[in-house]
Amino acid sequence: xxxxxxxxxxxxxxxxxQSERATRYRIDRLCPFNNIVSNCTKNSIxxxxxxxxxxxxxxxxxxxxxRFREDWKIVSDAxxxxxxxxxxxxxxGEVRLKDxxxxxxxxxxxxxxxxxxxxxxxxxGSLEVQAVYISGNLTGPFSAYLEHPSPDFDWTQAFKYxxxxxxxxxxxxLIPQIIAKGSILNQWNKKQAVALQTCFYETLPSLPxxxxxxxxxxxxxxxxxxxxxxxxxxxKLKKVIYTKFSDALEKIAKFEAGSILxxxxxxxxxxxxxxxxxxDSDNRENVAAE
Numbered sequence: 001x002x003x004x005x006x007x008x009x010x011x012x013x014x015x016x017x018q019s020e021r022a023t024r025y026r027i028d029r030l031c032p033f034n035n036i037v038s039n040c041t042k043n044s045i046x047x048x049x050x051x052x053x054x055x056x057x058x059x060x061x062x063x064x065x066x067r068f069r070e071d072w073k074i075v076s077d078a079x080x081x082x083x084x085x086x087x088x089x090x091x092x093g094e095v096r097l098k099d100x101x102x103x104x105x106x107x108x109x110x111x112x113x114x115x116x117x118x119x120x121x122x123x124x125g126s127l128e129v130q131a132v133y134i135s136g137n138l139t140g141p142f143s144a145y146l147e148h149p150s151p152d153f154d155w156t157q158a159f160k161y162x163x164x165x166x167x168x169x170x171x172x173x174l175i176p177q178i179i180a181k182g183s184i185l186n187q188w189n190k191k192q193a194v195a196l197q198t199c200f201y202e203t204l205p206s207l208p209x210x211x212x213x214x215x216x217x218x219x220x221x222x223x224x225x226x227x228x229x230x231x232x233x234x235x236k237l238k239k240v241i242y243t244k245f246s247d248a249l250e251k252i253a254k255f256e257a258g259s260i261l262x263x264x265x266x267x268x269x270x271x272x273x274x275x276x277x278x279x280d281s282d283n284r285e286n287v288a289a290e
Contacts, residue, residue, distance in 0.1 A: 005155035006141055006162045008060035008224075009052035009067075009233060011040055016151035017231040026050075026149060034069040042066070051142055053224060053233070054134060054164060060224045060233055061164050062197050065109075065131045070235040074129065074220065077237055078193035079112050081218050082125035087114040091127070097181050105180040125191040128177055132200050133169045136162035166203040175253050186216070186245045195220045198238050205251040207243045215242035 007015050012032040013022035025032065029048055031040040040048040042064050052067045053060040068074050075091050083089055091112050097105045110127040137160040145153050174194075185192055198221045207219075219241040224233040
């Protein structure tokens with residue numbers, strides 16, 4: 001993979017795939033990964049930012065949640081954890097979950113539902129999918145590549161070069177999901193699955209693992225593997241982390257404390273500035289620290 005640019009897959013194909021099919025997907029802005037419509041709709045319906053995965057340190061990092069829908073592997077994998085082998089099941093997308101007071105706790109990405117021969121719900125569990133947020137400017141290289149889609153595409157304009165933002169991905173998305181929706185589902189004694197890429201999971205605190213039969217919460221870790229004959233990348237399940245919801249919540253939602261000395265020194269400077277009559281906005285070091 002060319003490390004002089006940040007694009008791994010554009011509209012479903014590696015950027016060095018110049019086949020007729022890949023070209024057609026780029027021209028027509030199509031999505032091969034079971035989007036709700038035939039076209040890519042990432043960020044915009046009219047002008048989609050069709051980057052499925054980011055090229056980072058010679059590894060494709062999934063930045064679009066739709067990319068995880070390839071062949072619906074994530075749903076089949078989650079069902080094997082949530083239900084018994086002989087269950088008849090399907091999945092329902094974007095289901096609103098409310099708390100005791102009728103306030104929304106958010107939408108569940110996928111609810112897996114088992115049912116009997118008369119179509120009555122027997123059981124259900126959840127599947128959440130989390131791609132990685134990015135920092136920096138991805139529109140620039142994406143637009144430049146579409147203008148000249150060469151396999152030798154380089155992006156030497158390093159202004160706000162795009163990179164994975166694992167910290168924001170966990171703190172702004174994954175952790176709030178687990179706290180809000182996960183807590184309700186856990187009170188109902190329902191199993192929960194989360195689909196992530198391996199590199200994202202490795203930035204989280206290490207979780208205690210249990211046997212599958214004892215688990216009520218599981219992380220399904222995926223990566224993108226090259227299929228050389230077809231010049232494409234394929235979603236592959238690499239590992240399943242079986243754990244307990246209570247353990248996952250305690251570990252992931254816990255912020256490790258920094259230095260109390262540093263914080264005390266910050267308070268001292270803030271106090272000194274206040275006593276000297278300096279406006280808080282003029283306390284430059286305090287603003288920088290925040």
